[in-house]
Amino acid sequence: MIEQIITLGLTGLIFLGAAATALWKNPFDKLIGLSLLSAGVIPLIVMRGYLDVAIVVAILIPISTIFILLLLGRKTS
């Protein structure tokens, strides 16, 4: 029962992050929407029991975000 509620909430979080990423105009806001989406995805990986996959994904997502931020800063300067 409680797992179904948690799955429903995480699905709502993923859809909210995807819609926000598609609709916001500022690129920094788009990065914030991507962080919302990843925050919805990682507990779904943990619920299936793949903990090592969850650790690797949770370490790799901020590195990719930092790369995108470096590209954004290079384009403005």
Added chain:
Amino acid sequence: MSIALYGAARTVLEKETLLKLPFVNVMNFGIAGLIVFILPHPLTLVAAAAYFVGSTLEANAIASAIARRKQE
């Protein structure tokens, strides 16, 4: 278990201003607590710690990039 609902409500409330980063931090804290509670296994603590450190680093990187752009 209500940390998930708390984080989701904060995420919905987070849409109204341009200063979204503190609400993103609150949601990340709730998600890290949910990862600890969701599965009784010792490696869950490592996963939650990795997620917490990574998400905090990501939010701080975005905030510092916005501050640097506004400064120029």
